[in-house]
Amino acid sequence: MLLSLKSFIFYFLIGIFILSPSIIFAESQHIKESLSQNQIEIPLKQALGDEAYTQAMSSGQYKYVGNSKCRLCHREFFIGRKHDLHDFTMQKLVKSKNEKNSRCLVCHSTGYGVDSGFVSMETTPRLANVQCEGCHGPGSLHIKLAKEKMKLRSNVGVKGFLVGADNQKRLKKMCTSCHVSEKNNSYKDLQSAYDSYRYPNPNEKNK
Amino acid sequence: MKYFFKNNNISILLFILVLSISYLSFYNYKIQNNLLLKQMENNAGHIASSIYTSIKHFKDIKSTVSLQKLVRDLSFGLDIFDFRFIKHDGVIKHSMFKKEIGQVSSSKSFQEILQGEKKLKTFFFEERDFVKVMAIYYPIYRNNDLIGIIDLSVDIVEYNQMPYRNKFILEQRKIDLLNLLKSIEGSIVNNLSVIEETDTDSFLNAHINFTTNIEQILLVDNNTNKIIHSSNKKLVATIYEMNNSSSGLFTIDKKLIYKTALQNNTNNTKLVLLINASEYAKNEQKLLQTAIITSVIALLLALFIARGVYYSAMKQSRSEKKRLEYLVKERTLEIELLSKTDSLTGLWNRGYLEEMLEMEFKRAHRYNHDISIMLIDLDHFKKVNDTYGHLCGDDVLREVSNRIKSCVRDTDFVGRYGGEEFVVILPETAISGCKKIANKILKSISDKPIKFESNLITITTSIGISRLKEEHSNQKTLFYEADLALYRAKKEGRNRIILFDEMD
Numbered sequence: 064m065l066l067s068l069k070s071f072i073f074y075f076l077i078g079i080f081i082l083s084p085s086i087i088f089a090e091s092q093h094i095k096e097s098l099s100q101n102q103i104e105i106p107l108k109q110a111l112g113d114e115a116y117t118q119a120m121s122s123g124q125y126k127y128v129g130n131s132k133c134r135l136c137h138r139e140f141f142i143g144r145k146h147d148l149h150d151f152t153m154q155k156l157v158k159s160k161n162e163k164n165s166r167c168l169v170c171h172s173t174g175y176g177v178d179s180g181f182v183s184m185e186t187t188p189r190l191a192n193v194q195c196e197g198c199h200g201p202g203s204l205h206i207k208l209a210k211e212k213m214k215l216r217s218n219v220g221v222k223g224f225l226v227g228a229d230n231q232k233r234l235k236k237m238c239t240s241c242h243v244s245e246k247n248n249s250y251k252d253l254q255s256a257y258d259s260y261r262y263p264n265p266n267e268k269n270k
Numbered sequence: 271m272k273y274f275f276k277n278n279n280i281s282i283l284l285f286i287l288v289l290s291i292s293y294l295s296f297y298n299y300k301i302q303n304n305l306l307l308k309q310m311e312n313n314a315g316h317i318a319s320s321i322y323t324s325i326k327h328f329k330d331i332k333s334t335v336s337l338q339k340l341v342r343d344l345s346f347g348l349d350i351f352d353f354r355f356i357k358h359d360g361v362i363k364h365s366m367f368k369k370e371i372g373q374v375s376s377s378k379s380f381q382e383i384l385q386g387e388k389k390l391k392t393f394f395f396e397e398r399d400f401v402k403v404m405a406i407y408y409p410i411y412r413n414n415d416l417i418g419i420i421d422l423s424v425d426i427v428e429y430n431q432m433p434y435r436n437k438f439i440l441e442q443r444k445i446d447l448l449n450l451l452k453s454i455e456g457s458i459v460n461n462l463s464v465i466e467e468t469d470t471d472s473f474l475n476a477h478i479n480f481t482t483n484i485e486q487i488l489l490v491d492n493n494t495n496k497i498i499h500s501s502n503k504k505l506v507a508t509i510y511e512m513n514n515s516s517s518g519l520f521t522i523d524k525k526l527i528y529k530t531a532l533q534n535n536t537n538n539t540k541l542v543l544l545i546n547a548s549e550y551a552k553n554e555q556k557l558l559q560t561a562i563i564t565s566v567i568a569l570l571l572a573l574f575i576a577r578g579v580y581y582s583a584m585k586q587s588r589s590e591k592k593r594l595e596y597l598v599k600e601r602t603l604e605i606e607l608l609s610k611t612d613s614l615t616g617l618w619n620r621g622y623l624e625e626m627l628e629m630e631f632k633r634a635h636r637y638n639h640d641i642s643i644m645l646i647d648l649d650h651f652k653k654v655n656d657t658y659g660h661l662c663g664d665d666v667l668r669e670v671s672n673r674i675k676s677c678v679r680d681t682d683f684v685g686r687y688g689g690e691e692f693v694v695i696l697p698e699t700a701i702s703g704c705k706k707i708a709n710k711i712l713k714s715i716s717d718k719p720i721k722f723e724s725n726l727i728t729i730t731t732s733i734g735i736s737r738l739k740e741e742h743s744n745q746k747t748l749f750y751e752a753d754l755a756l757y758r759a760k761k762e763g764r765n766r767i768i769l770f771d772e773m774d
Contacts, residue, residue: 145400188427
């Protein structure tokens, strides 16, 4: 009985050893491809354009705050997005041991490469994954405006985002800066995907 | 008066000292007491003005100050994940999320709290909105009644990321949160007394219940002196109408009460605050005790010093007295001796000799004892004086007296009777013994010449001796007999001894 268990483990290990190259190859195929390309431009910069980007950043009004602050007013979105794949991007990087790779982090985190954006899991864990600000840009100005509006007892039409819902063109550009066909095969119909993200949980088809 | 001061200067000084110390201590007591009063007055004034402003802006405060605002401000300022104020029945009164307000909390952990499975005031970990958080349920009490529970949670991403490295941060966070909760508790308790009470009376009541030493708060109309609003305790209300002065201390129902009144001219009302002044009374008593103790100590000290001074003075006077007594004794002895002795030779003088002779005679006569006397006269002493001078004569007399003294016994009396005449009284001595001594004297004087400056003076003596006999009635006869014998000796050629008994 003991012998048979031992021999089973032995053959299992040999099997894994023989099969391993093909497994590794299959996993790293997409990663290798993306790594061989040039450094990707920061998505926010791509969406805004160089001039607007530098102007916005030098104004000092825009800072990343993290989604726990967004939750104060948009709690249903916070909960809904917990089921979205955007909330697991960091997990994916950790799996493939690329959590320190700047090429990957540009798209897999919130505001990597931008001042007050994501730096590393140790220093800025609150900005891990692609959060609200990952697409809409830094939220500090929005919060400031929201507070002022709240004092006036109305929170209708609070703006203050670099990439807000009022500028759909920019928002779509933000999507496409990361979601290129070569990097994400699942991404095909931009418009329908964009529309689904109007709801707290985009994967739930509750239109 | 002057005499009195001179004699009692120390006691007067001490008395003044005691008086001044007592005065100082009581002065200090007075100042401290005034300070206490003033402090109480100030405090009362502050309280009164704060209550007044509260009443004045009662409606404004009610509408604007709310826990919801507090919650909102807190949640934006700090990294707080959840903040709810839940009533004890489970209804969410205030929350970070407006939609929740009014609903019954369905949280699992809160149910556990209600059932007593989870402890209040302890941190625990839980998943909320798919995020692992650290949460706490913190009860708020007012007057021992549970008025609600704060449900607070914080996002602990850093800790989740690296549990071991950030353990310290977590602990720090806990302390911060507890401090925050305490301050929130304070503001909730304070605010609720304003927010929850609906009219002025009950607000005043709530204020009294919340504070410890305020007895009653009254709002009085200035013109009619009638009470518009008052807190519950009516015991002071009627008393107030009797004492309408502005402020001060009163005793009402065996309680020491401090009254302060705040005038408001705009709506012609007066806020009267009655504060329990038992604490002040206690302090005042303590101060008074200290003052009394200080003066008593000063008094005791003064008494002690006075006692010490008195003792030392007594001691000094006693020793002085002793010294004086000793001096007097010595002086009297000296004088006595001087009156009995001859100044030139140091022998007994004539007066003392006669006294002694009488005494000895009487004693010998009574007990039938022997007594002999000797009369010694220097031969041709006048010649010595004439040739060598009186100084020499004095010297010779001194030398002779010394020689006589050296020949007699201690019990014999040697005296100078006058001029160059000496008397020796020999009590208890028979005539034979007397004769022996007389021979000795005669020899000692005549054998050696007396030296004066460069001269050697040879001098001889004649001695007459008599003894006591039964027929003698007094000492004078005895003396007379010796004188007769001396006279005979002179007559027979000097430098010899003649006994009266051997005369024919």
